[in-house]
Amino acid sequence: MPKITHCIFDMDGLLLDTERVYTEVTQELLDKYADGVKFTWDVKSKLMGRTGTESASMVVDHYKLPMSVQEYMDKSSVMHEERFPLVKPLPGVERLIRHLHAKGVPMAVATSSTRSKFELKTSLNDELFSLFDYIVCGDDAGIERGKPAPDIFLAAQQRLGNPPAENCLVFEDATNGVQAALNAKMHVVWIPDANLLKISGDPDSHGAAAVLESMTDFEPEAFELPVFDTTGHQETIKDKDITAPQDRY
Known part of the structure; x- marks a missing residue:
């Protein structure tokens, strides 16, 4: 991995x-x-x-x-x-986001939703979304095409300081999103709805690095990310040498 x-x-x-x-x-x-x-x-x-x-x-x-x-x-x-x-966060989401934030892993949201729709959807979850370094929305300047085009993931990559694409991991539930991430040359964890999985054919054919039933199944160490804390101590990401805009939006 x-x-x-x-x-x-x-x-x-x-x-x-x-x-x-x-x-x-x-x-x-x-x-x-x-x-x-x-x-x-x-x-x-x-x-x-x-x-x-x-x-x-x-x-x-x-x-x-x-x-x-x-x-x-x-x-x-x-x-x-x-x-x-x-609406509420899906299973495993809060645990993973809080864990990555605590360990200093740079994170961005890349949603096709407009900025106004994003604010509406997250209105009861402000604190959780404040843990992300950047929020990129589908109507942001410079994003001309929706998924499966890679525009929104490339914009998120730029906000995060242009790390190499091979060091970026995208989490997606949609096949269009998986393809968009692959078009951006990034790795993908695919967490599809069970109904989507039934009609999508062989999961391996979609190019995701991992296909999970739920965010609760994600194992950070498989991607050399800090493991979930079970001992009271764990390593943090040390290579946060990035330059990014001050405004997280």
């Missing part, structure tokens, strides 16, 4: 249980405007990791909804605003 010095995390469905909200809202709109046709994982898998506009366009197109993309986004946004502030 590679020696990792920097970690980059997707957010939706990886750090926070937001993908459940996206599924619920989409299905409710399909119930109302498409005679209850089911929002299946083969369609959802293609949306995950993409920008909000791209995802909305694909839903309207695929299900032939009687509305424009903007109308769909407006309707879904109202429903999202009610539910996103209530």
Whole structure:
């Protein structure tokens, strides 16, 4: 396994249980405007990791909804605003993030969400997200393409001081995100929903360095990161010789 010095995390469905909200809202709109046709994982898998506009366009197109993309986004946004502030971190997330922060491992969030959506989703988890060195959002300047293009991971790499790509580890739940990280020449830990894994074929074919059921299964030492503290003492990352902007955003 590679020696990792920097970690980059997707957010939706990886750090926070937001993908459940996206599924619920989409299905409710399909119930109302498409005679209850089911929002299946083969369609959802293609949306995950993409920008909000791209995802909305694909839903309207695929299900032939009687509305424009903007109308769909407006309707879904109202429903999202009610539910996103209530989402919680997924299993194993807090333990790993607090551990890496305590050991001085530089970390960034790289989410396709807009800045306003990020703030909405994390409003009850400010303290946890304050542990990241940088937050990169899909509508930040310079990010022209959504996943599977590598733009957002390259932006996170730049914020972190341009460490070598082979020393960067990306955590992702979406196949589009895995491909984006590989396109950025980085290593990937893939933590897919069980439903996504069922339709995605052989997990090894996607190029991830590890495929896990949950963040709780991640073993830092496999990537030469500091081990979880079970003895009261452990090494910290010493090579934090990076130059990065002062503003973590």
